Amino acid sequence: MEDNNKYNLNEKSKARSTLRVLGPVVLVLGIALIIYGISNMFNGSNAGFIGIPLTFVGSVMTLFGYMGSLARYSASQSVPVAKDVTNYMLDGTKESIGLVAGEISKNLHQTQNQKSSIKYCSACHEELADEARFCDHCGVPLFKKCTKCNKENDIDAIYCQDCGAKLEV
Numbered sequence: 495m496e497d498n499n500k501y502n503l504n505e506k507s508k509a510r511s512t513l514r515v516l517g518p519v520v521l522v523l524g525i526a527l528i529i530y531g532i533s534n535m536f537n538g539s540n541a542g543f544i545g546i547p548l549t550f551v552g553s554v555m556t557l558f559g560y561m562g563s564l565a566r567y568s569a570s571q572s573v574p575v576a577k578d579v580t581n582y583m584l585d586g587t588k589e590s591i592g593l594v595a596g597e598i599s600k601n602l603h604q605t606q607n608q609k610s611s612i613k614y615c616s617a618c619h620e621e622l623a624d625e626a627r628f629c630d631h632c633g634v635p636l637f638k639k640c641t642k643c644n645k646e647n648d649i650d651a652i653y654c655q656d657c658g659a660k661l662e663v
């Protein structure tokens with residue numbers, strides 16, 4: 495399968511290079527015949543009439559011969575250029591954007607951490623551990639136990655998050 499594809503490709507490029515050589519030759523021949531025909535018109539020569547389709551065929555052959563490589567050329571040229579420009583523009587801004595984004599996310603992370611995880615004991619105002627259930631300095635419980643369902647709620651909760659009962663202060 496792969497060999498077959500390679501063979502086809504080779505055949506195509508071979509045909510194309512033949513067209514590239516043959517196309518201009520036929521084209522020049524056709525033009526020459528037209529010129530020859532025009533200059534010999536009065537002698538009754540038909541060469542000029544052959545020259546017209548020959549010129550057409552030659553130009554079509556040349557077009558086909560060069561079209562593929564032209565398309566390939568423009569494709570291979572424009573894509574890396576566009577990529578290079580984008581990369582070039584990105585390279586400059588990427589670092590600064592990365593730095594700014596890094597700073598922003600770092601700051602966000604810090605403020606989030608400060609907001610969410612750092613708690614202080616309401617009794618002794620010592621910093622509390624993340625999941626502490628009692629203050630490790632004064633032993634005050636850091637939860638409110640629901641009298642109805644025994645669910646341990648946050649110390650500042652007013653209603654039980656499980657059964658909705660009002661919690662005792």
Ligand SMILES: [Zn+2]
Nearest residue numbers: 615618629632
């Ligand atoms: Zn405490």
Ligand SMILES: [Zn+2]
Nearest residue numbers: 640643654657
């Ligand atoms: Zn409850």
